[in-house]
Amino acid sequence: MLPCIELETAPNPTCSVIWLHGLGADGNDFVPIIPELHLPENPAIRFIFPSAPSIPVTVNGGYVMPAWYDIIGRNLMDQEDSEGIKRSAKSIVELIEREVQRGIAYQNIVLVGFSQGCAMALYIGLRLPHPLAGIIALSGYLPLAMSLNLEKHPANQSTPIFMAHGTYDPVVALDRAQASHALLEKLGYQVDWNEYPMEHSVNHEELGDISRFLQTVLPKSTT
Secondary structure (H helix, E strand, O other), X not given: OOOEEEEEOOOOOOEEEEEEOOOOOOOOOOHHHHHHHOOXXXXXXXXXXXXXOEEEEHHHOXXXXXXXXXXXXXXXXXXXXXHHHHHHHHHHHHHHHHXXXXXXXXXXXXXXXXXXXXHHHHHHHHHOOOOOOEEEEEOOOOOOHHHHXXXXXXXXXXXXXXXXXXXXXXXOOHHHHHHHHHHXXXXXXXXXXXXXXXXXXXXXXXXXXXXXXXXHHOOOOOO
């Protein structure tokens, strides 16, 4: 099981949000922003922040750092590390299954990811054979896009997707994210697309929109 940091907004959570960090970060990266979401106490949410294993990253000269998969070229789409993506997906799905074992319904679980974590959230969420509450895809792109049409599962065909990107992002180019958005819409997914005047980061306006999305897709009560 991946090492995780957990934060509950109120006792006895009935919903879970699994938040995946970007390349070189770890589970601590997004913990501080949870109070900034200003979420209500109902529903009580368990936020889970897993840490990726440390692996050599080709694009960074083989330097060992936390990563969900290897990045081989600057293009991001050339020579994608399909085995690494699938390996991390299996570990993240284990976290989803653990939440179900803890009493959280699949439809009360949201997958969130930033950058590499965004890629993982989209990869897993669209292939998972159980309906999720939502997918939040921040400053990233759709990996292994050519195989999605064959591998996507109907369970999440109607799952709401919130996509957001900085217009000045120097790490994952805006047009790469826009192409991912266009493909998802072509395949019939419900995508809430958002652009913000920022680089490869998160800003306060985006946090407000994320908060509203979570409050929309998660039930106010599960009783």
